[in-house]
Amino acid sequence: MHAVEVNQHPGLNLTQHSDVHVPKNATVIFGFWIFLMSDMVFFGLMFAIYITMIGATADGPGPKELFDFTSLALQTGALLLSSLTAGMALLVLKYNQRQRTMVLWLLATLILGLTFLTLEVRDFIAMFAMDAGPWRSGYLSAFFGLVPLHGLHVTMGCLWLVVLLIQLSIFGMVPKLKTRFMRFALFWHFLDLIWIGIFSIVYFGAWTYG
């Protein structure tokens, strides 16, 4: 019988016995979901610009010269793994297991997020060294409008996670903090969705087409 458990909002739902006020929590999380969807429209615009700019390289370097697929694979792996570790942390939260275990999963998520950022920044620096920055062509302007925008989101996510970890160490696992962690997890999984678009369209699409 699975009828007992109902989904109130996106993301992992807490059990009925949780100390979090369920209807209020559902409202707050739905509001955050609306923010994520408006963010998706923003990314959609950047994708549209990028697609129309494929080929507008002004005789500068294009996808064939610039992309490092080993780095792309590592970045993708780090993000996917960090989604799993974030999910594991949320499971600890839902089933009231040891806070220490949750902190370890969250630290793993943070480290994977920072690994992703390090690899991405390293790629950008290598591109700058080839005089392939946003100033070079319309194509590269569009590239640097979109990919670092996702990177900026990951940076903010890492910062958010650090703040939450500090709050956790001060206040302990209070109900208010639980809903914050749930929203953080939504944000983090959402960034994965954008990343799928980035490696499919920005990297593979342009590489195949350009």
Add this chain to the structure above:
Amino acid sequence: MDNKEQYLRDLRTYVYGFLLAVVLTVAAFWAALGSGWAPGTVLSVVGFLGLIQLSVHLRYFLHIDRSRQQREDLDLILFTSLVVLIIVLGTIWVLGNLHERMHMHM
């Protein structure tokens, strides 16, 4: 319902989602870099795999499904997707047409 049983089900959801995501990602990388197919085929395959992976992430990580309580969440994501599709396809259509008329290669 037994708490332990529910825990295992939730755990399986994340692990299955992760494994599916890894398989789909590896398939997309192979299709783009290792398959040697014609560009048109590669684009369709990568696009198709991307769409499946999006739904896997939504289903297993964001827990969006067709159960009754989540209808608003699903409505919102479908509506937003519609807006994004109109923006993206409209932009490509209009600017692609412009490029063609100006004899530029996009």
